[in-house]
Amino acid sequence: MAARVLDGIKIRDEIFAELKGEIARLAGEGIRPGLAAVLVGENPASQLYVKSKIAACERLGLASWMHTPPASISTDQMLRLVQDLNHDNAVDGILIQLPLPSQVDTKRVLEAVDPAKDVDGFHPANLGRLVSGRPGLIACTPAGCMEILRRNGIASEGANAVVLGRSDIVGKPMALLLMHANATVTVCHSKTRDLPGMVRRADIVVAAMGKAGYVQADWIRPGAAVIDVGTNKVTDAKEAESLLRNFPARLQKFREKGSLLVGDVHPDAVNTAGALTPVPGGVGPMTITMLMSNTVKAARLRRGKASSTPGAAQSSAGAR
Numbered sequence: 001m002a003a004r005v006l007d008g009i010k011i012r013d014e015i016f017a018e019l020k021g022e023i024a025r026l027a028g029e030g031i032r033p034g035l036a037a038v039l040v041g042e043n044p045a046s047q048l049y050v051k052s053k054i055a056a057c058e059r060l061g062l063a064s065w066m067h068t069p070p071a072s073i074s075t076d077q078m079l080r081l082v083q084d085l086n087h088d089n090a091v092d093g094i095l096i097q098l099p100l101p102s103q104v105d106t107k108r109v110l111e112a113v114d115p116a117k118d119v120d121g122f123h124p125a126n127l128g129r130l131v132s133g134r135p136g137l138i139a140c141t142p143a144g145c146m147e148i149l150r151r152n153g154i155a156s157e158g159a160n161a162v163v164l165g166r167s168d169i170v171g172k173p174m175a176l177l178l179m180h181a182n183a184t185v186t187v188c189h190s191k192t193r194d195l196p197g198m199v200r201r202a203d204i205v206v207a208a209m210g211k212a213g214y215v216q217a218d219w220i221r222p223g224a225a226v227i228d229v230g231t232n233k234v235t236d237a238k239e240a241e242s243l244l245r246n247f248p249a250r251l252q253k254f255r256e257k258g259s260l261l262v263g264d265v266h267p268d269a270v271n272t273a274g275a276l277t278p279v280p281g282g283v284g285p286m287t288i289t290m291l292m293s294n295t296v297k298a299a300r301l302r303r304g305k306a307s308s309t310p311g312a313a314q315s316s317a318g319a320r
């Protein structure tokens with residue numbers, strides 16, 4: 001039987017509807033949450049991402065600002081811009097679109113962001129809060145994965161969860177969130193022995209490796225829930241044919257377009273998993289959604305108000 005599709009677009013729409021209510025309540029208190037995005041240089045992919053984030057702000061009625069310094073900007077100039085945004089009271093969230101040019105010290109810039117405005121959840125202070133289960137701003141992609149599980153009634157408590165990847169922005173925070181939700185978590189990486197064996201034990205698999213179709217369908221325990229974070233662009237015809245051998249309609253689309261987006265999990269897993277996020281349309285829409293949620297949450301928390309935004313309770317080990 002084909003896996004249940006865990007539709008990120010449907011959940012995005014649900015959360016946007018909830019956020020609209022929260023934003024209207026804040027408006028009643030004279031507060032309009034605002035996001036400042038910093039887009040350095042002219043990387044087309046980054047331009048597209050920032051454009052979608054600003055469009056989401058506009059859709060929800062949040063204030064937004066876009067700063068577009070040239071690719072030649074220095075670390076000191078970036079630090080000054082971040083300080084200005086830290087001091088601007090209209091700005092609740094600061095988003096530094098990555099990657100930054102090589103001459104800019106990315107870590108220093110990210111650490112200069114006021115943790116209270118760190119809507120990407122990348123600041124060490126927010127990561128520390130997540131480790132210790134205290135309220136803070138949580139990285140958007142893992143927070144979005146948790147919303148997908150929660151809103152589809154997939155229980156984390158007692159589940160064996162396997163996270164593939166240990167990056168600071170996805171794998172590590174994901175593992176912490178699952179642990180706080182009382183899953184038993186195994187984190188795998190490029191040095192893990194017997195990856196298929198690890199995956200076979202999992203009730204919940206979160207794949208965040210950046211390897212197109214790497215996780216084979218027969219690694220997935222029948223009925224397991226699979227959250228596929230990977231977003232990989234495939235342009236090679238042979239690779240596309242091997243990935244989509246059982247999906248003629250998608251293969252035809254690839255032939256027309258010359259490229260396709262696939263996750264880290266082989267598309268054939270739709271026949272073994274119990275539930276699966278599609279790529280595209282699964283985790284992707286949730287990342288921007290949680291950025292919006294974090295901006296509203298930051299607007300409340302900065303003013304000492306309790307937050308009721310989606311995902312607000314996750315870092316405080318709500319399930320314990």
Ligand code: NAP
Nearest residue numbers: 141165166167170189190208209210229230231283284287
């Ligand atoms: P990353 O920083 O490159 O980390 C990749 C992780 O995967 C590393 O921990 C690496 O292990 C591990 N890995 C690589 N090859 C492996 C293998 N063969 N077996 C086991 N582990 C392996 O990537 P990331 O930023 O976390 O992103 C991961 C993927 O998610 C990418 O495709 C990215 O585009 C996607 N992504 C999507 C969204 C979204 O909104 N949908 C958001 C963020 C990221 P080591 O640590 O040992 O090197």
